[in-house]
Amino acid sequence: MKKRKLNLKERTIDLLKSLCFLSPSLLGVGVFFIVPFGVVVYYSLIDGVGSKNFVFLQNFIKLFDNSAFLMAAKNTLSFSAVAVPLAVVLAMGLALMLECRIPLKSQFRTFFLSPMMVPVASVVLIWQVLFNYNGTINEFLMLFGADKIDWLQSDYCQIVVIILFLWKNLGYNMILFMAGLANIPKELLEVADVEGASETYKFFNIKLRYLSPTVLFVTILSLINSFKVFREVYLLTGDYPYEKLYMLQHFMNNTFRSLDYQKLSAAAVVMALVMVVLIALLFIAEDWFGKDVEG
Amino acid sequence: MKKKRYFGRGAMFLLCAVFAILFLLPTVLTITNSFMSESEINANYGMIFSTTTGGYVSKTVNLKFIPDKVTLSQYVTGLIKSPEYLLKLWNSIFLVVPIVIFQVAVAAVAAYSFTRWRGKIRSGIFFFYVILMLMPYQVTLVPNYLVSDWLGILNKPWAIILPGIFAPFSVFLLTKFMRRIPYSLIEAAKVDGAGEWQIFTKICLPQCRSALYSIAILVFIDYWNMVEQPLILLQDADSQPLSVFLSNINSGEIGLAFAMATVYMIPSLLLFLHGEEYLVEGIANSGSVKG
Numbered sequence: 001m002k003k004r005k006l007n008l009k010e011r012t013i014d015l016l017k018s019l020c021f022l023s024p025s026l027l028g029v030g031v032f033f034i035v036p037f038g039v040v041v042y043y044s045l046i047d048g049v050g051s052k053n054f055v056f057l058q059n060f061i062k063l064f065d066n067s068a069f070l071m072a073a074k075n076t077l078s079f080s081a082v083a084v085p086l087a088v089v090l091a092m093g094l095a096l097m098l099e100c101r102i103p104l105k106s107q108f109r110t111f112f113l114s115p116m117m118v119p120v121a122s123v124v125l126i127w128q129v130l131f132n133y134n135g136t137i138n139e140f141l142m143l144f145g146a147d148k149i150d151w152l153q154s155d156y157c158q159i160v161v162i163i164l165f166l167w168k169n170l171g172y173n174m175i176l177f178m179a180g181l182a183n184i185p186k187e188l189l190e191v192a193d194v195e196g197a198s199e200t201y202k203f204f205n206i207k208l209r210y211l212s213p214t215v216l217f218v219t220i221l222s223l224i225n226s227f228k229v230f231r232e233v234y235l236l237t238g239d240y241p242y243e244k245l246y247m248l249q250h251f252m253n254n255t256f257r258s259l260d261y262q263k264l265s266a267a268a269v270v271m272a273l274v275m276v277v278l279i280a281l282l283f284i285a286e287d288w289f290g291k292d293v294e295g
Numbered sequence: 296m297k298k299k300r301y302f303g304r305g306a307m308f309l310l311c312a313v314f315a316i317l318f319l320l321p322t323v324l325t326i327t328n329s330f331m332s333e334s335e336i337n338a339n340y341g342m343i344f345s346t347t348t349g350g351y352v353s354k355t356v357n358l359k360f361i362p363d364k365v366t367l368s369q370y371v372t373g374l375i376k377s378p379e380y381l382l383k384l385w386n387s388i389f390l391v392v393p394i395v396i397f398q399v400a401v402a403a404v405a406a407y408s409f410t411r412w413r414g415k416i417r418s419g420i421f422f423f424y425v426i427l428m429l430m431p432y433q434v435t436l437v438p439n440y441l442v443s444d445w446l447g448i449l450n451k452p453w454a455i456i457l458p459g460i461f462a463p464f465s466v467f468l469l470t471k472f473m474r475r476i477p478y479s480l481i482e483a484a485k486v487d488g489a490g491e492w493q494i495f496t497k498i499c500l501p502q503c504r505s506a507l508y509s510i511a512i513l514v515f516i517d518y519w520n521m522v523e524q525p526l527i528l529l530q531d532a533d534s535q536p537l538s539v540f541l542s543n544i545n546s547g548e549i550g551l552a553f554a555m556a557t558v559y560m561i562p563s564l565l566l567f568l569h570g571e572e573y574l575v576e577g578i579a580n581s582g583s584v585k586g
Contacts, residue, residue, distance in 0.1 A: 014412050017491055021408035025401050026420070028461025033427055036438030094314065102308045110571060111315035114322045116516055117563035121541030122325040122556035125549060129340055129358055136358040167318060172578055179579035217582055220429070227431040231522045235542045249523070252433050256440075256527065264437050272434045279426050 037272075044265035059266040069267060072251040075244055080226040083162045087222040088215060090166060091173030096207075098174070099181050109178075112171035123164070124235040131160050157242050165229045173218045180214030181207065213286050220282045224275075322560075324360065329369055329554040331362040336550040369554035380537065380555050387536035387559075390452055390525075391518045394459035395511050402465030403507065407495045409466070410473040411481070421470065424463040432523050443528055454528040459518060465510050471580055472506035473499060509577030512566050519563060 019026075044060070047053045063069055094112065098105050115123075130136050131151035138148040151160050184207060192202050208215075230249035237245055239254060248271070255264045328336070339359050373380045409421055435458075443454040476499060484494045500507075525539045532540075537559050544552040567574065 015414075015416075018408045018412035018414075018417060021404050021411070021491070021495070022417075022420070025405035025461060025463075025466055028401065028457070029424070029427065029463060032442055032458045032461050033435065033438060036442045037435075039441055040437050094311070097307045097311050100304060100307055102304055102311060104308075104312075108311050108315045109575070110567070111319045113567070113571070113574070114319050117520075117560055117567055118321050118325060119538055119541055119556045119559050120520055120522055121538070121544070122553060123321055124542060125552060125556075126321045126324055167321075171318070175575055175578040176582040179582050214582060224429055224431055227433060235522070249433055252436060253527075256436075261437075268434050268437045272430065275430055275434065276426060279429055283422075 040265045040268050043261050044269045047262065049261055059262045060270065063263060063266045063270065066263070068246070068251055068254075069263075071243070072246050072248045075246055076227065076248045079158060079161065079229070079247070080223055082158070083165045083226050083229075084219060084222045086162065087166055087169050087173055087226075088218050091170050091218060092177050092211070092215070094170060094174045095177035095181060096203075098178065109171075109175075112174055115168050115171060120231055120235060123168075124232060127160065127164060127232070127236060152237060153242050155244055157245050160236075161229060161233055161245065164232050165226060168229075168232075169222060169225050173222065176218050176221075177211065177214055180211045184210045216282060216285045220278060223278065324358070325553055325556050325560065327360050327362065329550070329557040330365045330367070331359075331550055331553075332364060332366045332368055333548075333550050335359075335363060336553075340549055369550045370558075373551050373555050373558070380540075380558075382533075383535065383537040383540045384558070386452075386534055387519065387538060390455050390459075390536055391515060393456050394518050395515050397460040398462060398465050398514055399469075399507055399511050401460060402469050402510070403500065404495070405466045406469035406473050407499055409470040410476070410499075411491070411494075421467075424466055428463045428467050436523070436527060439524075440527060450529060450531045450534070452529070452534055455521075455524050458524075464517075465514060468510050468513075468577065468581055469503065469506060472503045476502045505573055505576065506580075508570060509573035509580075512570050512574050513577045513581075515566065516563055519559075 043049070045054060045056060047055045047058070098108060102108075128135070132138075133148060133150050135151075137151070142148065149156050151157060188206055189202065192206060197205075227248065230247045233241060233245050233247060234249070234253075239250065240246070241250070248267075252264065252267060255267070331339075409417060439454075439458050440449070442458075443449040446453075448454045448457070480498055480502075481494055484498050489497065520538050521536070522539055522542075525535050529535055532543075537555065541552060541555055541559065544555065
């Protein structure tokens with residue numbers, strides 16, 4: 001049934017009703033997120049909370065001259081560049097494996113999700129036991145005659161954090177992929193089976209095509225989560241970790257202590273812009289791939 | 296041919312099993328190590344944390360699964376001898392429970408609005424919510440801090456609770472669930488003369504009961520383990536939740552840390568065992584940014 005076209009009066013009433021239902025949320029979001037973010041944008045454009053002189057882009061130029069910010073941005077990006085693709089590919093692999101009617105499937109699913117509930121503090125303790133200079137991993141390496149590695153105080157530290165990130169996020173990503181796999185029409189796979197298509201063919205020509213929106217979503221989600229890994233890094237190594245682990249959040253936290261609002265606001269605005277671009281790309285890509293699958 | 300397939304499946308099973316055990320390891324370790332005595336902990340892990348209280352310390356760190364002697368002494372210390380930890384646990388509950396309840400409540404009303412009425416303005420607002428939801432904490436941190444400062448709630452629990460209540464995550468997820476309710480159901484209620492509030496409470500909410508549950512679980516797990524927000528907005532140690540305080544436990548008391556972490560895990564564990572299907576359903580539905 002086609003919906004009747006509404007006249008102006010009815011439309012106004014509808015708008016008012018919808019705003020009534022939306023108002024508690026909108027009010028809260030406005031007070032706690034929108035208005036203060038507007039102020040952050042304003043702060044990023046003036047020279048000081050006291051003097052309030054409009055300096056346009058000067059704070060941003062200073063920010064991009066700041067070596068701590070550059071290092072933090074570089075580290076965060078290089079961490080994400082490795083961790084995100086791994087998180088996508090491995091999660092897809094796990095989902096595909098669980099789809100192959102293996103026994104204990106639902107137990108495995110529970111196990112993979114279990115990292116979600118472990119408190120960060122005990123994760124950190126266990127990671128310290130594993131990756132300490134005299135820790136379990138080094139003991140294991142020595143069994144094979146390899147040298148000990150100072151995991152947290154050398155360039156290997158990124159590996160430690162990548163493992164932690166994967167451990168924490170693979171389960172969630174895997175569920176997303178399993179949901180994506182469930183959306184593939186069964187008939188299509190059956191036809192392929194009857195036609196004698198190989199597993200590789202089925203994967204690349206059917207499954208991967210249908211999974212492409214999920215791949216994109218998981219990529220963006222993992223990227224966002226890769227910014228969050230700071231929580232663990234901070235508890236593992238404190239305010240000033242080994243240089244390679246100095247992330248954007250360290251920069252924010254340390255700037256926070258000195259209450260340099262201009263620097264802080266500029267950094268927040270830059271990050272927000274990067275995120276908006278990423279999210280817009282996600283929307284465009286979802287539109288594009290969605291059409292491909294539905295058509 | 297058939298044999299080959301069985302072999303393949305067996306190999307996959309083994310691979311999955313190895314991965315699964317590795318994933319479960321930290322959870323199991325946390326629980327089993329919480330039953331070790333302090334001296335056993337020191338003997339095994341003393342190397343890492345130099346401030347041990349003496350006794351035998353092994354030269355290397357031994358990852359140990361099963362305690363030599365099962366003891367509840369860590370739990371006695373944490374839960375009975377020092378009230379500190381119970382206080383922090385209470386802080387956690389006091390922060391997280393209101394956030395879960397009110398975030399879902401505010402979201403339910405807002406999601407109804409997004410479901411019931413469409414239009415350019417509303418889809419614009421919805422898009423904005425999605426962007427806000429995906430913003431990393433580094434971006435919202437400064438605005439959060441400023442607002443708390445102006446409202447005079449900085450270093451008070453409200454500084455965590457209020458922004459938590461209005462976080463857009465639940466709105467987004469619940470809207471996706473609600474849009475699956477057949478429109479004819481709402482239309483029929485309208486013909487019968489039901490008002491909007493009645494349609495919302497009598498038809499919409501009962502239809503998405505399981506969705507509400509799965510969102511509540513996701514929100515709970517997220518806030519139960521929060522660290523960043525209290526670190527910045529709640530610097531007064533007395534009001535910090537146990538999730539933050541756990542990491543401050545003196546490094547000489549690792550056993551205690553494990554025991555308290557186990558206690559802290561119990562609510563999530565129960566939710567997991569009881570509502571895993573809902574949890575999975577909730578995650579699966581967050582898998583696309585469109586409504």
